[in-house]
Amino acid sequence: MVISRALNSFKQKTPITVRSIYNAASRNMHSKVIIVGSGPAGHTAAIYAARANLEPVLFEGMLAGGVAPGGQLTTTTEVENFPGFPEGVTGTELTDKFREQSARFGTKIETETITKVDLSSRPFKLWREDAEDAEPDTCDALIVATGATAKRLHIKGEDEYWQRGMSACAVCDGAAPLFRNKPLVVIGGGDSACEEATFLTKYASHVYIAVRRDAFRASNIMGKRAANHPKITVLWNTHVTEAKGNGKVLTHVELTDAKTGAKRDLEVSGLFYAIGHTPNTAFLGGQLDTDETGYLVVQPGTSKTKIRGVFAAGDVQDKHYRQAITAAGSGCMAALDAEKYLEELEAEAQESASKL
Numbered sequence: 001m002v003i004s005r006a007l008n009s010f011k012q013k014t015p016i017t018v019r020s021i022y023n024a025a026s027r028n029m030h031s032k033v034i035i036v037g038s039g040p041a042g043h044t045a046a047i048y049a050a051r052a053n054l055e056p057v058l059f060e061g062m063l064a065g066g067v068a069p070g071g072q073l074t075t076t077t078e079v080e081n082f083p084g085f086p087e088g089v090t091g092t093e094l095t096d097k098f099r100e101q102s103a104r105f106g107t108k109i110e111t112e113t114i115t116k117v118d119l120s121s122r123p124f125k126l127w128r129e130d131a132e133d134a135e136p137d138t139c140d141a142l143i144v145a146t147g148a149t150a151k152r153l154h155i156k157g158e159d160e161y162w163q164r165g166m167s168a169c170a171v172c173d174g175a176a177p178l179f180r181n182k183p184l185v186v187i188g189g190g191d192s193a194c195e196e197a198t199f200l201t202k203y204a205s206h207v208y209i210a211v212r213r214d215a216f217r218a219s220n221i222m223g224k225r226a227a228n229h230p231k232i233t234v235l236w237n238t239h240v241t242e243a244k245g246n247g248k249v250l251t252h253v254e255l256t257d258a259k260t261g262a263k264r265d266l267e268v269s270g271l272f273y274a275i276g277h278t279p280n281t282a283f284l285g286g287q288l289d290t291d292e293t294g295y296l297v298v299q300p301g302t303s304k305t306k307i308r309g310v311f312a313a314g315d316v317q318d319k320h321y322r323q324a325i326t327a328a329g330s331g332c333m334a335a336l337d338a339e340k341y342l343e344e345l346e347a348e349a350q351e352s353a354s355k356l
Contacts, residue, residue: 037145039071041314044331050105070095157243165250182269
């Protein structure tokens with residue numbers, strides 16, 4: 001439902017460029033800057049690059065990672081912590097505005113997914129989905145802003161109640177009226193689960209943490225802080241196996257005891273996944289360095305990866321903050337870094353020419 005609404009929205013608001021896969025041989029192009037990704041990082045990079053006359057091309061993907069163009073924001077209902085929207089804005093409305101602003105300044109938006117790249121030499125080569133055997137698109141600078149997809153369990157009832165009481169971002173959604181002064185449950189046993197449960201106590205009447213084992217995976221200090229909080233109850237050896245509701249919003253979850261298999265219902269108005277994220281980097285084929293959890297590694301204080309001319313922005317390189325506003329900021333950094341890099345390339349070319 002959420003993906004369908006997001007797709008309809010972006011199709012109606014801004015003209016898109018979609019070419020037949022049968023015309024793959026004639027559609028490849030060279031660009032100064034290509035941006036892969038369409039969330040706040042990608043579009044901020046596009047806006048800055050376009051205003052710098054770099055004529056960026058942005059590949060927003062077609063359900064890349066199972067998410068509509070616009071990224072994780074399209075799965076969020078109300079966004080209340082993005083500056084400039086005192087009354088709040090839906091995630092889809094916000095990403096529509098990002099897209100419109102990118103297009104306004106001349107960004108060429110391609111609604112296709114990049115599935116393969118070759119970063120071994122310049123210009124960099126990129127192949128579109130279903131056209132991996134065709135001629136690639138090429139670019140002088142590449143900005144990777146593909147984000148990270150929240151892990152979900154896809155329990156029974158999840159499709160019906162996703163974003164109607166179910167979320168994968170407590171910081172994004174926890175303050176919504178739907179969850180205020182209501183019992184909530186967090187699924188997970190690591191630091192993120194403990195941190196998000198503690199955060200939710202600011203708004204919830206009570207918070208449960210469903211842990212599938214008999215101990216946290218979290219650090220000792222984070223686990224103790226959560227377990228000792230007066231508004232948190234830890235449900236050890238517990239699986240959440242079904243989301244239940246009244247047809248409109250979530251009202252209960254089914255709990256299954258990991259040891260006995262016994263089932264019972266728990267009254268909650270919200271379920272939050274805190275079981276990690278998967279950075280969307282598979283298309284890079286291991287050509288860029290990642291940390292132990294798969295996030296791209298950049299030089300501290302920059303968006304630069306280990307390959308000169310390739311930059312990373314947004315959640316694909318940020319496992320700590322994972323917010324729309326921080327992603328937008330890193331998108332700005334990537335565009336500025338790319339602009340400086342292209343100026344350096346031009347200077348180097350001029351210097352080489354002068355020596356001939």
